[in-house]
Amino acid sequence: MSDSPLPLASALHAPVLDWYAGNARTLPWREPDAGPWAVMVSEFMLQQTPVNRVLPAYATWLRRWPKPVDLAAEAPGEAVRAWDRLGYPRRALRLHAAAQAIVAEHGGKVPDSHEALLALPGVGTYTAAAIASFAFGQRHAVVDTNVRRVFARALTGTAQPTISPTAADQRLAVSALPEDEATAARWAVATMELGALVCTARTPRCADCPIRARCAWVLAGSPPYDGPPRRGQTYEGTDRQVRGRLLAVLRAAHGPVAKPSLDACWPDDVQRERALDGLVADGLVEPLDNHRFRLPA
DNA sequence: GACACGTGGCA
DNA sequence: TTGCCAAGTGT
Known part of the structure; x- marks a missing residue:
């Protein structure tokens, strides 16, 4: 298996990190005093739910359950109720179960290893990497839909990433990771932020992009998406x-x-x-x- | 790998 | 107005 030649990801590090330093949103789970539990709660809530809708629920949740043991002591139904209308309420149940596992198996503290995180209910590859990176400063490829889109454009040269995450996405993200641990952690959050604010799905703001001069997709003339049709998720009547x-x-x-x-x-x-x-x-x-x-x- | 799983905002 | 999209996971 041979890798095709790609733009040098390391050339993107400085511009993306500099851009993040000047443009990152102020979000409560990014505050220095947030802590691993706050990061974990935010990651569960942000699974398929936009930031703006998460913010109030997040604040209420952490005020009520500031530590895993607080949530673990509650009835699971209270977690479902407090989840309110964030959607996909099974996430509330899994967060509750994860809190109980943290109390039972980790002394009430969110574990810091990717492996232990992955073993928690509701924690998949992305969330385990996100917590390990954001909360513990570790070096992990944090591959969400934003990162997949940024890399699809900047490195692969396509308008959109593949419909579902692939092993190739993961490999690409690993290969693009800065060597230094602290830098890798900032890179992870910075690439996500770039995808969320600039390299957006529908109308990317390329004029504001710090890597537009090196973006493979832009350099190719910003060709339109030509992949298979994306399955519209119908909801009415389901x-x-x-x-x-x-x-x-x-x-x-x-x-x-x-x-x-x-x-x-x-x-x-x-x-x-x-x-x-x-x-x-x-x-x-x-x-x-x-x-x-x-x-x- | 495809599919199920909520909800609401926006172009 | 309607389809697309939003920091995915589990089966």
């Missing part, structure tokens, strides 16, 4: 929408909810029952006697 409605009722009710209240959420009996069964199977809803339901205790 089980996900029904699950969302059911869970919204249960979040709003601080106690058991009778079945008729849930039935009112959705007219299709078959789909509604399937969605409710799914929520129960996922541990997001707890069935009680007399056809009542609640968030898990």
Whole structure:
């Protein structure tokens, strides 16, 4: 397997790091006093949810549960309730389970090794690398959708990254990593920030880009995306929408909810029952006697 | 590897 | 208005 010639990633280090120094957003999980737990909470919330919607929930969450042990002592349903409308509520359940694992297996402290992080519920390759890098300053390839897009353009020369993450993305990110640990950690957050603020998906602000003169995609004349069509994620009428409605009722009710209240959420009996069964199977809803339901205790 | 999984803002 | 997109993970 031979690598095709690519622009020298090391030439991008200084301009991207300098740009980050002058343009990084002030975000609470990046404050010096944030700590690993705060970073971890932010990473869970930011999985597929935009920063602006995470900010208020993040503040409320950390005020209520400032340490893993605080969350671990709660009922999982309280985590689901506090998750509010961030979406993908299974993340709340997994964060709760991760907190319990941290208490049970790591003395209540967020572990600092990629391997131990990866073993936690809800922590995949990206999140493990992100926590290890952002919270502990380690040298890891932190490959999220922003980084994949930045590298696709700057190094590969394509308008968009592949639809799903690939081993090639990971290899490219590893090869682009600065050698020095502290520099690598700044590079990780800087490339993500560049993707979030400048090298955006729809309308990249190339005029503001610190590496536009070296960007393979720009140098190629910014050719349009020519890959396979991206699957639009329909939502209206899906089980996900029904699950969302059911869970919204249960979040709003601080106690058991009778079945008729849930039935009112959705007219299709078959789909509604399937969605409710799914929520129960996922541990997001707890069935009680007399056809009542609640968030898990 | 494809698919399921919430929610809301924006061009 | 509607489709695209948002710091992914688990199966």
